[in-house]
Amino acid sequence: MKTLTFLIIVIVSGFLAGLVHSFLNIALVEPYLDNAIGIENQRLFAQGQAQDNSQFWKQFSDYRIWQKQGSIVAGAILGTATGALFGLVFAYSRNALPGQNDVQKALVLAGIMWAVLYFIPFLKYPANPPTVGEPDTVTFRALTYVAFVALSSLGALGFSRIYKKLENKKFLAFLGYAVFMSIVFFVMPQNPDPIKVPSELINGFRTISAVTVTISWLTNAIILGWLWKKFQPDSVTTRT
Amino acid sequence: MVQTSQITKTHAVPIIAVVALLALFGMGYFMVGFDQGQLFSIVQGHAAYTQMNGVGYLHEMTHDMRHASGFPCH
Numbered sequence: 320m321k322t323l324t325f326l327i328i329v330i331v332s333g334f335l336a337g338l339v340h341s342f343l344n345i346a347l348v349e350p351y352l353d354n355a356i357g358i359e360n361q362r363l364f365a366q367g368q369a370q371d372n373s374q375f376w377k378q379f380s381d382y383r384i385w386q387k388q389g390s391i392v393a394g395a396i397l398g399t400a401t402g403a404l405f406g407l408v409f410a411y412s413r414n415a416l417p418g419q420n421d422v423q424k425a426l427v428l429a430g431i432m433w434a435v436l437y438f439i440p441f442l443k444y445p446a447n448p449p450t451v452g453e454p455d456t457v458t459f460r461a462l463t464y465v466a467f468v469a470l471s472s473l474g475a476l477g478f479s480r481i482y483k484k485l486e487n488k489k490f491l492a493f494l495g496y497a498v499f500m501s502i503v504f505f506v507m508p509q510n511p512d513p514i515k516v517p518s519e520l521i522n523g524f525r526t527i528s529a530v531t532v533t534i535s536w537l538t539n540a541i542i543l544g545w546l547w548k549k550f551q552p553d554s555v556t557t558r559t
Numbered sequence: 560m561v562q563t564s565q566i567t568k569t570h571a572v573p574i575i576a577v578v579a580l581l582a583l584f585g586m587g588y589f590m591v592g593f594d595q596g597q598l599f600s601i602v603q604g605h606a607a608y609t610q611m612n613g614v615g616y617l618h619e620m621t622h623d624m625r626h627a628s629g630f631p632c633h
Contacts, residue, residue: 322573329580341624348627389620390627393591397628400587403580410572441629448626452633460631461593510631528627558564 325410325552332546333402334395336539341394343531345387351524353383355448358516362450394535402539405432409543410553415483422544429540435475437532440467443504448524453512460510467507474499591621592630 360379363369409416409428418424444464452460474496482492514521590598596608596615603610611619618625618632625632 320571320573320576322576325572326576326579330583340628344624344627349623352623352626386619386622390623393621393624396587396621397591397624400584400591403583403587407572407577407580407584437629444629444631446626446629447632449622449632452631454633457595457631457633464631465593528629532628555567556564557567 320410321550321552321555324550325406328543328546328550328552329403329406330399332539332543333399333405335398335542336402336535337395337398338391339538340398340531340535341391343534344390344394347527348524348531349387349390351448351520351527354520355450355516355524356383358520359450398535398539401436401536402543405429405539406543408432409547413547413553420544421548422541425540425544425547426537429536431475433533433536435471436468437536438529439471439500440464441529443467443507444510445525446528447510447512447514448516448520450516451512451514451521456511460512463508463510467503470503471500474503590617591624591628594618594621 364371369375409425413424416424416427418427478492478496482489485492594617599607599616608615610616
């Protein structure tokens with residue numbers, strides 16, 4: 320394995336996918352976030368915790384611009400982070416993955432990891448816009464989310480080993496994972512926070528945020544698969 | 560003497576690459592998804608938890624992407 324080549328293509332593909340996510344977020348998700356924060360502001364005015372005047376809106380506008388710039392950096396960091404895990408798992412599983420080339424293999428793995436790390440946890444703990452989450456419950460919600468993602472990941476790892484050992488009836492491994500996650504789904508506690516914003520806002524936000532996360536996984540897979548094919552970090556030339 | 564070159568495929572991932580990528584994943588995932596001031600508190604102490612409008616700097620900077628990626632936030 321050419322270590323440096325491997326690390327560079329993994330990090331670059333994750334970083335670029337993260338940037339794609341960032342700009343999709345700015346274009347598609349931010350309007351929903353602005354809407355939700357607008358509701359939050361109205362509550363602050365109603366409760367007398369802030370005053371609806373030009374000074375407030377000037378500070379608020381500057382702050383939101385800074386946060387939106389921050390979200391571009393955050394997307395790049397998150398893309399690089401998830402891309403690092405994706406690249407590592409791809410290196411270990413590439414030979415076992417179905418597909419006729421590296422892009423196809425990477426897309427299959429991205430589909431699996433997207434489901435295990437993002438979409439199945441999303442079904443239990445869907446994304447929420449600002450104003451929904453209570454500050455007092457954020458630690459509890461973070462712990463339950465991490466626990467759910469960890470159980471989903473360990474379950475997938477365990478059943479992938481069973482999949483390899485099964486000579487026939489390999490579908491039993493998928494069935495086993497589905498049963499395991501169904502139990503986890505019902506055992507894990509609900510998000511305790513009530514939803515006090517319009518359902519159109521919640522549903523629109525959840526749909527579009529899921530679309531952008533999905534596109535970032537697809538982008539990571541396509542770039543990594545293409546770079547892997549081009550640079551072949553697992554090929555070593557020996558002279559005799 | 561005839562020199563020949565042979566291309567072989569190696570599937571073993573060097574341990575240094577495994578450690579580096581797992582560290583990158585852990586750090587980045589925590590930073591964007593969960594940090595409430597813990598990382599900066601290593602240098603800044605308790606003040607790191609409340610330095611931006613009563614919450615941590617990284618929390619506020621990653622706020623929008625945290626919501627958009629499905630992480631718990633407030």
